[in-house]
Amino acid sequence: MPKTTIELLQEAVPVFSALADDNRLLILKILKDEGRLNVNALTEKLHLSRPAVSHHLKLMLAAGLVGVEQVGKERYYLVTLENAGRHFQHLMAAFIADGCLDSALPADV
Numbered sequence: 840m841p842k843t844t845i846e847l848l849q850e851a852v853p854v855f856s857a858l859a860d861d862n863r864l865l866i867l868k869i870l871k872d873e874g875r876l877n878v879n880a881l882t883e884k885l886h887l888s889r890p891a892v893s894h895h896l897k898l899m900l901a902a903g904l905v906g907v908e909q910v911g912k913e914r915y916y917l918v919t920l921e922n923a924g925r926h927f928q929h930l931m932a933a934f935i936a937d938g939c940l941d942s943a944l945p946a947d948v
Contacts, residue, residue, distance in 0.1 A: 857902035862887065863895050867904060867918060875908060875915040 842850075857863055862885065869884055870876060876884075882892045896916055899905045906919040 853898075853902040854904065857898050857904055860895070862891075863899055863904075866892075866895055866899065866916075870905065870916060870918045875917040877913050877915050881916070 865885060866881060869881065878889060878892050878896065881896075882889050885892060887895075896905065896907075899916075900907060904918070904920060905916045908915045908917065
């Protein structure tokens with residue numbers, strides 16, 4: 840049986856929560872612009888403590904907004920958005936099916 844819109848929204852809560860913070864949005868922008876970076880590089884660019892940056896990255900990893908690559912002893916973070924993209928696609932389809940959203944969306948959406 841297909842998931843209800845409410846179930847899909849509940850599954851997307853971690854994504855929305857992760858996107859609801861200015862520092863995490865800035866981390867996404869930095870990683871998008873500069874490619875993969877480690878915690879030290881992000882700490883320097885954000886002027887936040889290492890534990891704060893690590894906390895943000897942990898939430899973003901759990902939400903599927905970023906991925907991590909291990910190179911030797913270093914962990915490099917990069918934008919993935921795959922999990923978030925799936926959530927948004929499923930939500931859009933559910934809203935269209937529920938009649939809450941026109942299926943003829945503008946091309947720029």
